Amino acid sequence: MEVTNTIGRRKSAVARVYVTPGKGNIVINNRPIEEYFTTDILQYVVKQPLTLLGVEGNYDIKANLDGGGFTGQAEALRLGIARAMVEIDPESRPKLKQAGFMTRDPREVERKKPGQPKARKRFQFSKR
Numbered sequence: 001m002e003v004t005n006t007i008g009r010r011k012s013a014v015a016r017v018y019v020t021p022g023k024g025n026i027v028i029n030n031r032p033i034e035e036y037f038t039t040d041i042l043q044y045v046v047k048q049p050l051t052l053l054g055v056e057g058n059y060d061i062k063a064n065l066d067g068g069g070f071t072g073q074a075e076a077l078r079l080g081i082a083r084a085m086v087e088i089d090p091e092s093r094p095k096l097k098q099a100g101f102m103t104r105d106p107r108e109v110e111r112k113k114p115g116q117p118k119a120r121k122r123f124q125f126s127k128r
Contacts, residue, residue, distance in 0.1 A: 004087050008080030010105055013068025017080035019088065022060030028077070029065055036065075042074040049082040049101050053092050079104060 008015040026033040026046065037043050050056045061081060065073045082101035086093045096102050110119040117123060 004084045006080045006083040006087060008076040008078065008083065008104075010076040010079065011068050011072040011108060013072035013076040014066050015073065015076040015080040016064045016066075017077065017084055018062040019081070019084040020060050020062075021058065024057035024059065026061045026063075028063045037070065037074060039070075042070060045074045046077050046081070048078055048099070049085055049096055052095060052099055052101070053085060053089075055085070059088075075105065 002020070004019040006017050006019075008017060028036040033043055033046060037046065047056065050059070061084075063077055063080065065077065067073075068076070078101060082096045086096060086102070093102065112119050115123075
């Protein structure tokens with residue numbers, strides 16, 4: 001029984017993913033996926049790589065999620081699972097890449113600048 005270990009990131013969320021052959025259980029921070037991601041959309045996002053390859057019930061996934069919000073964590077976990085599937089079966093890479101699951105989304109939050117209320121917003125200009 002071999003454990004495949006990968007990492008996925010999105011915004012400030014980090015997902016450490018451990019994939020083992022099993023019955024299809026997904027455990028996130030020692031809680032089942034239904035309890036951690038309560039919305040169906042986020043559960044769907046996490047399971048997308050498995051559904052695409054048709055291996056939903058073949059692997060047990062244990063993940064440690066840290067940082068970010070729910071959406072960022074779900075997408076970081078999706079990237080980690082996709083990377084693990086490629087490590088297990090390199091022939092699945094073109095299919096996952098075509099679907100866009102192998103690309104790390106590089107967008108990050110822009111920093112707030114001094115003398116401004118937010119990153120790009122300016123205080124109201126007064127001529128007099």
